[in-house]
Structure formats: structure tokens, C-alpha cells
Amino acid sequence: MDTEVLRSFVRAAEFGQLRHAADELGVTQQAVSKRIAALERTLGVRLFTRTARGVELTLDGQAFLPHARSIVAGVERAVAAVRPGSRALRVDVLGLRSAQALVLHDYWRSHPETDLDVVTLRVNDPRVAAAAVEAGDVDASFRTVTDPDALPPGVHMIHAFDSPLELLVGPKHPLAPARELTPSQLRGHRIWVPGIAPLSEWSDFYDQLATDFDLRIDAAGPHFGDEVLLDALAESAQVATLVGARDRYVWPPDHDLRRIPVVNPTLVYPLSLILPGANPHPGLRGIVTHLKGLPGLPGPVWRPTWATTPQRDDSGIGSARGSRPRQR
Structure with missing residues (x-):
């Protein structure tokens, strides 16, 4: 059964007028009327009676409404659970006891209103994690692709912290x-x-x-x-x-x-954050700002060669500190 048909029925029942339901759904009143007529044919019952004020539910319509409303609400929750910007900010870390997870926890403690979902992709190759960011399966990943040329075109990488x-x-x-x-x-x-x-x-x-x-x-x-x-x-x-x-x-x-x-x-292990190149989750800006505020390390440090290239953030999210050349 078409979810949009059910949504039209539910909105018409709530407003009591097809015109108001059509305005909310962004369609014409005729489209709402056709959807409800098709639903009535499918069910073999009348759902509404017309009145001078609009429409009223029949007894069958009253019996059908709570079930239709439950289906529509379930679909809306399912869509919200996977839509960037409306679902929780989903960030991949190497492990829940890792430094990345602890840094995220520190951020969340300062911003408890953040709807944050910390996950661990069971992959060793960071290019697989980068592909997950590109596909939108996760919004960001604390991984490092040591060869920048191997990054997918739809993502980029910034230095997170040492x-x-x-x-x-x-x-x-x-x-x-x-x-x-x-x-x-x-x-x-x-x-x-x-x-x-x-x-x-x-x-x-x-x-x-x-x-x-x-x-x-x-x-x-x-x-x-x-x-x-x-x-x-x-x-x-x-x-x-x-x-x-x-x-x-x-x-x-x-x-x-x-x-x-x-x-x-x-001896420093440089941690990077892989980000989408377009349409980042709104919650990422706060994470990147938090990373920028982390204190640096005093004294001479050693980093691997792949951490010597400055990493730019061209996403508009805000740039974290670039990697510095290693010292001995």
C-alpha cells in the first residue's frame, strides 16, 4: 500500500479539509481526493463523508485511522533514522576504548544536546572506511588513508589530533x-x-x-x-x-x-578525520571546532612521513590543525 496515499488520508482526517491536507503535503486538492478515492476502492469501504465544512470520518474511517497513522509515523521515523541532518551524527572510531572515542566523549559531555552515534566499522583498510563516508553510511571516520591519492573523490581528510x-x-x-x-x-x-x-x-x-x-x-x-x-x-x-x-x-x-x-x-600516532566533501552532517562543525581546540604536544615529536603533508579542510565545516613535519 502506497505510503503517500496513507499520509493523505491521515492528514485529511486530522484537518477535516482536503484543501488544508493538500497544502501541507505540497500537492493539489484534486490529487488528495484521487488518493483517498483509490484507497477507498482498495479497501472496499467509505472512509469519509462530505459535509459543508469539509470531510468527516465514517465509522470505517475511524477504525482505520489509528492503524494508518501508526504506519505513516513508522515510515517517517525510519526515514529520519538514516537521513543526514535529521538522524544522529554517526562517527566511526577504531574502538570504544580508543583515544578517538574518549575525545568524542569529552565533546559530548560539553555538548550533551548532541545526538551522537559512535560506531566501529569492522574494517582494517581505511579506504573502506573512506568509502563508507562517501556513501553516507557514516558521517565521518577517525581513520587515515596514508596515500591521499587513494581517497575517494567525494571525501577529504583533515588532521584531528596527535x-x-x-x-x-x-x-x-x-x-x-x-x-x-x-x-x-x-x-x-x-x-x-x-x-x-x-x-x-x-x-x-x-x-x-x-x-x-x-x-x-x-x-x-x-x-x-x-x-x-x-x-x-x-x-x-x-x-x-x-x-x-x-x-x-x-x-x-x-x-x-x-x-x-x-x-x-x-612518539606520536597522528589521527585524522575523514569527512564528506559535500552536504556534511550539521553536527560535524562542532566536532571539528572541538578538535581545533585540543592542546598540542610540547617538545620534539616524531611522526610518520605520511603525517608531514598539511591537510586542508575544503568542506566549509572548518579546518582542524594541519599536520606538522616530524622532528627528531
């Missing part, structure tokens, strides 16, 4: 007593980062990090989840891993894990 890395170790590890470490002090130690997926941005990141500082980045073995990784760190005197300073990890108190900042230079 995430400094920390070494995470158990109490038995020889580096556990340190208050801070330099990259050179990490040499020779096994840094276990399970789950480095081919084609992912973090694969490229760790490749460059290992090469530039002669580090032993080990991605061997399947990734059974953060809990298993944290258990292994607590029990080992040889294994360490790298985590973002804003990333949220929770472990039992008896694990006694230590998060140690890496400085001189600070």
Missing part, C-alpha cells in the same frame, strides 16, 4: 621502574603488538617506527583481545607493548602494569 605513545609493561620487566623513556632505550626489547593487519594504517606506522628507531616490533601470533595481551604483560619479564596515552585499558590491580611515557622525541 596521540602520544606510552610503553606498557608488567612489574617484572627491566624497564618497569622508569618514569619516562627515550626511543633509544627501547632498542633490543620485544615490543609485542598483536593484530597488525595488512593494509591498515597502523601497519605502515609501525613499519616506519621500527625502521627509524631500530625497534623490535613483533606482531607474531593471533590477537585474542586486550585482556589476553594484558595478562601476558603482567606475567612476562621480556614483553612490552605500545599504547596511546589516551587509550583506555583496564586490568586487575594485581597485574601492576606500568604506563611509561616515551619522550625526546615523543
Whole structure:
């Protein structure tokens, strides 16, 4: 059954006049009259009787109205749920414990009126996430396509913020007593980062990090989840891993894990935001403004080469800070 026919019936019942219903629907009074006549033929009953004031529901019309109204309202809710600008702002993050999710949570706490839907696309290739932005499946994605030429033509990418890395170790590890470490002090130690997926941005990141500082980045073995990784760190005197300073990890108190900042230079994971090139969700402007206000990092920093190119925001949303060349 045609939803527009049902909507015409509902509006005519509510207004009691076909002309007023037609004005709201943006059609002619004749079109509304034809729709209702077609509906009556389909149902085999009279829904309205004409009066000097307009139209009144028959008993069959009164019985039919709540069901028709429910169908029309359901369709309107379904459309609103997927229409940019009327549905919630849908932003993709790598994980709900990630730095991106925490930054979004900070924004939402300051702007609780924002209708925000934080999702995680189960993809490793950031180009797939960029395609999801282009298709409108998500409104923005905290991913980085390390080759800008690989971005779909309908999207662009801006620098969001920098995430400094920390070494995470158990109490038995020889580096556990340190208050801070330099990259050179990490040499020779096994840094276990399970789950480095081919084609992912973090694969490229760790490749460059290992090469530039002669580090032993080990991605061997399947990734059974953060809990298993944290258990292994607590029990080992040889294994360490790298985590973002804003990333949220929770472990039992008896694990006694230590998060140690890496400085001189600070190892930085640059996070980008992929945005649509046209018709962005209205809620994105506030997110980008929030990102612009995040404090920068003091002291020398290291970034991968793909973070050295300034990224412009030509969407009209507002530009976040451009990436700065890496320093050593």
C-alpha cells in the first residue's frame, strides 16, 4: 500500500479539509481526493463523508485511522533514522576504548544536546572506511588513508589530533621502574603488538617506527583481545607493548602494569578525520571546532612521513590543525 496515499488520508482526517491536507503535503486538492478515492476502492469501504465544512470520518474511517497513522509515523521515523541532518551524527572510531572515542566523549559531555552515534566499522583498510563516508553510511571516520591519492573523490581528510605513545609493561620487566623513556632505550626489547593487519594504517606506522628507531616490533601470533595481551604483560619479564596515552585499558590491580611515557622525541600516532566533501552532517562543525581546540604536544615529536603533508579542510565545516613535519 502506497505510503503517500496513507499520509493523505491521515492528514485529511486530522484537518477535516482536503484543501488544508493538500497544502501541507505540497500537492493539489484534486490529487488528495484521487488518493483517498483509490484507497477507498482498495479497501472496499467509505472512509469519509462530505459535509459543508469539509470531510468527516465514517465509522470505517475511524477504525482505520489509528492503524494508518501508526504506519505513516513508522515510515517517517525510519526515514529520519538514516537521513543526514535529521538522524544522529554517526562517527566511526577504531574502538570504544580508543583515544578517538574518549575525545568524542569529552565533546559530548560539553555538548550533551548532541545526538551522537559512535560506531566501529569492522574494517582494517581505511579506504573502506573512506568509502563508507562517501556513501553516507557514516558521517565521518577517525581513520587515515596514508596515500591521499587513494581517497575517494567525494571525501577529504583533515588532521584531528596527535596521540602520544606510552610503553606498557608488567612489574617484572627491566624497564618497569622508569618514569619516562627515550626511543633509544627501547632498542633490543620485544615490543609485542598483536593484530597488525595488512593494509591498515597502523601497519605502515609501525613499519616506519621500527625502521627509524631500530625497534623490535613483533606482531607474531593471533590477537585474542586486550585482556589476553594484558595478562601476558603482567606475567612476562621480556614483553612490552605500545599504547596511546589516551587509550583506555583496564586490568586487575594485581597485574601492576606500568604506563611509561616515551619522550625526546615523543612518539606520536597522528589521527585524522575523514569527512564528506559535500552536504556534511550539521553536527560535524562542532566536532571539528572541538578538535581545533585540543592542546598540542610540547617538545620534539616524531611522526610518520605520511603525517608531514598539511591537510586542508575544503568542506566549509572548518579546518582542524594541519599536520606538522616530524622532528627528531
